[in-house]
Amino acid sequence: MLGEAADFLSRWALPFLLLFIPTYALLRGVRVYEAFLEGAGQAFELIRRIFPALVAMLVAVGVFRASGALELFSAPLRPLLDRLGFPGEVLPLLLVRPFSGSGALGIMAELIRQHGADSPVGRLAAALQGSTETTFYVLAVYFGSVGVKDYRYAVKVGLLADAVAAGAAFLFCRWLF
Amino acid sequence: MMNLIWWGLLLCGVGVAVGTGRVEEISRAALEATRLSVELAIGLLGVAGFWLGLMKVAAESSLLQHLVRFLRPLLRWLFPEVPAGHPAEEAIALNLGANLLGLGNAATPFGLEAMRHLQDLNRGSSTASPAMCTLLALNTSSVTVVPVLVLSVRAAAGAANPTDIIAPILGATLTSTAAAVALDRYFRRREERAGRSR
Numbered sequence: 001m002l003g004e005a006a007d008f009l010s011r012w013a014l015p016f017l018l019l020f021i022p023t024y025a026l027l028r029g030v031r032v033y034e035a036f037l038e039g040a041g042q043a044f045e046l047i048r049r050i051f052p053a054l055v056a057m058l059v060a061v062g063v064f065r066a067s068g069a070l071e072l073f074s075a076p077l078r079p080l081l082d083r084l085g086f087p088g089e090v091l092p093l094l095l096v097r098p099f100s101g102s103g104a105l106g107i108m109a110e111l112i113r114q115h116g117a118d119s120p121v122g123r124l125a126a127a128l129q130g131s132t133e134t135t136f137y138v139l140a141v142y143f144g145s146v147g148v149k150d151y152r153y154a155v156k157v158g159l160l161a162d163a164v165a166a167g168a169a170f171l172f173c174r175w176l177f
Numbered sequence: 178m179m180n181l182i183w184w185g186l187l188l189c190g191v192g193v194a195v196g197t198g199r200v201e202e203i204s205r206a207a208l209e210a211t212r213l214s215v216e217l218a219i220g221l222l223g224v225a226g227f228w229l230g231l232m233k234v235a236a237e238s239s240l241l242q243h244l245v246r247f248l249r250p251l252l253r254w255l256f257p258e259v260p261a262g263h264p265a266e267e268a269i270a271l272n273l274g275a276n277l278l279g280l281g282n283a284a285t286p287f288g289l290e291a292m293r294h295l296q297d298l299n300r301g302s303s304t305a306s307p308a309m310c311t312l313l314a315l316n317t318s319s320v321t322v323v324p325v326l327v328l329s330v331r332a333a334a335g336a337a338n339p340t341d342i343i344a345p346i347l348g349a350t351l352t353s354t355a356a357a358v359a360l361d362r363y364f365r366r367r368e369e370r371a372g373r374s375r
Contacts, residue, residue, distance in 0.1 A: 009344050011338075011340075014340050018231070021234050021238070021240070022234055025235065030234065030237040032234050035233050035234045035237045038230075039226075039229040039232055039236075040226035040233075043222050043223075043225040043226035044222070047222055051214070051218050054217060054218065055211060055214040057183070058210040058211070059207050059211065059214075060183050060187050060190070061210075062203075062210035063186070063191065063203045063206055064186045065190075065206070066194070066203045067189075067190040067191065067192075067197065067199050067202065067206075068194070069189040072193055073189070095182065099182065100179050103183075105327075106214070106217075108327070108330060110210075113213065117336035117337075117339075118337055122331075122334075126327050126331055126342045127342055127346055129324075129326075130324035130346040131321065131353065133318065133319065139313060139317070142289065143309070143313070145289045146292045146293060146296040148302075148305050149303045149304075150303060150304040151313075152304065152310055153310060153364035153368060154305060154310045156360070157313075157317070157360045158313065158314065158317035158318070158357075161357035164318075164353045164357075165353035168352040169345055172348045172349055
């Protein structure tokens with residue numbers, strides 16, 4: 001039942017948005033074509049912003065994996081990971097995610113290329129990237145903007161929430177695909 | 178911290194490569210990575226442009242402002258110390274709504290505006306108020322319906338159905354948001370109890 005709902009959502013989300021958003025906007029008097037062009041133009045700025053971190057992380061993770069260091073360091077965790085069915089390849093993604101969103105995106109893209117977009121590893125990487133946040137960055141920007149220095153329990157909550165999201169993403173992926 | 182992680186990855190990579198004699202492999206991997214980053218950036222440009230365009234249309238239609246009305250009762254429950262009708266309420270609603278729709282670029286300005294109003298209520302203290310912690314808990318776990326960049330990468334990599342990742346991400350973020358709200362309350366109560374007994 002829930003699986004069917006998920007399937008339905010995946011199949012119809014994009015067609016629905018494509019019809020609903022422009023129609024709604026047009027009815028509200030928006031010049032939809034011009035608005036779309038303006039938004040699409042921002043893609044260059046977005047890519048320009050994430051590109052440096054992409055290069056940096058792809059090189060570092062590429063070297064880390066090609067050297068065999070990834071296997072070496074994930075070996076002690078291997079029995080636990082294997083029992084859970086959790087692929088060790090995504091560990092660098094989890095390590096980088098709380099600090100750098102674009103860095104983690106680079107790792108995700110690399111995993112997707114290495115294993116395929118529809119492989120279990122590729123899907124898990126995408127689900128992890130999409131469901132967790134750049135916690136330290138968000139906290140620094142938000143609190144920093146108003147001069148708050150004592151974050152109290154916010155770091156704990158943010159990191160634990162990410163851990164919950166990662167665990168849930170793993171379970172949902174295993175269940176749905 | 179990213180400085181240490183980045184350097185650590187390179188150090189371990191080169192160190193292990195020297196130990197295992199895979200020096201040529203890592204040189205090749207490094208150059209391969211630079212090529213991949215360009216491919217990726219160009220592949221992303223098209224799909225990200227498409228999403229950002231669609232999202233801009235949504236933003237112009239003030240769809241968000243209409244949706245956030247439904248968030249009001251929820252906000253009263255989440256932020257009891259924010260007076261009803263306070264400007265902070267509006268900004269928080271827009272921030273959460275923008276996150277929900279994957280309008281990451283729009284969410285941050287609304288979020289920072291909300292922080293400014295909450296800091297007024299907090300009388301400019303350098304210690305976070307409970308409302309700020311709740312806002313951050315929601316932002317670091319945010320419920321995501323349209324993860325723009327993830328969808329873009331999947332589409333650029335030739336996924337059969339790039340959007341089929343929406344369901345697990347929505348499920349995972351709903352779970353983590355519920356957990357974040359519960360943890361936020363738990364740690365706040367614990368801190369208040371510890372404060373009273375001191």
